[in-house]
Amino acid sequence: MMSDYRRLYLPGSTYFFTLVTYGRRPIFADERLVELLRQAFQTVKSKRPFDLQSAVILPDHLHCLWRLPDGDSDFSTRWQMIKTAFSRRVPAKVRRNGAKTIWQSRFFEHCIRDEDDFHKHLDYIHYNPVKHGLSASPAAWPYSSFWRFVAAGWYAADWGENLAADFVDMDRE
Numbered sequence: 001m002m003s004d005y006r007r008l009y010l011p012g013s014t015y016f017f018t019l020v021t022y023g024r025r026p027i028f029a030d031e032r033l034v035e036l037l038r039q040a041f042q043t044v045k046s047k048r049p050f051d052l053q054s055a056v057i058l059p060d061h062l063h064c065l066w067r068l069p070d071g072d073s074d075f076s077t078r079w080q081m082i083k084t085a086f087s088r089r090v091p092a093k094v095r096r097n098g099a100k101t102i103w104q105s106r107f108f109e110h111c112i113r114d115e116d117d118f119h120k121h122l123d124y125i126h127y128n129p130v131k132h133g134l135s136a137s138p139a140a141w142p143y144s145s146f147w148r149f150v151a152a153g154w155y156a157a158d159w160g161e162n163l164a165a166d167f168v169d170m171d172r173e
Contacts, residue, residue: 007109009073014053014112016121018063019079022092022101026059033090034143037062040085048078056125057143058132063125065112079107122149127160137161 021027028034034057041052050072055064068075083103092100099105112118126149129141138146138160149155 007076008111009075010111011073012068012070013073014065014067014118015075016063016065016110016112016125017075017079018061018108019083020061020104020107022103024060025101027090027102028057028062028143029059036089037082037086040082040089043085044078044081048074048081050075050078054122054125054145054149056128056141056145058129058134063128065118065121065125075109122154126155127163130160 028037037057045052049069051067053065053067056062066075066078087100087102090100090102092102094100110121112121126138126144126146129135129144130138135141137158138144138155139150139157146155150157150159
């Protein structure tokens with residue numbers, strides 16, 4: 001059955017993304033691969049600018065919020081470029097279609113509707129390592145933009161240590 005899913009492309013908008021590794025392999029448990037992913041982001045941002053507003057990298061997936069430049073809605077090409085730049089530097093098996101077994105072929109996106117929606121997704125990103133049992137608090141996870149937001153006064157350093165059950169159950173994946 002073919003999916004009739006259509007992506008929403010709005011120039012200059014902010015988007016929440018989820019990308020998952022092929023077969024949910026925990027490749028980002030290796031900090032060298034996290035660094036290669038960061039380099040891939042920088043390479044693409046220098047060619048096709050966007051504002052990486054927040055991010056978290058977990059062993060088998062990542063979440064982030066981007067703001068695209070005014071007049072530009074092409075997040076798909078940017079993701080293709082990031083995945084390609086990263087994949088070229090990482091040895092992996094190759095599937096029949098020629099793609100390496102590093103990424104799931106698709107990604108999830110959500111166009112941020114308003115300030116409240118932005119804050120909910122920002123919280124989700126920063127709480128995600130706790131949700132998955134990878135750290136006791138957002139502050140303890142090393143591959144996150146959390147501390148940048150603490151420094152800016154958006155969060156207290158102990159945010160996320162005792163959240164309400166309805167927040168913990170929030171699902172954006």
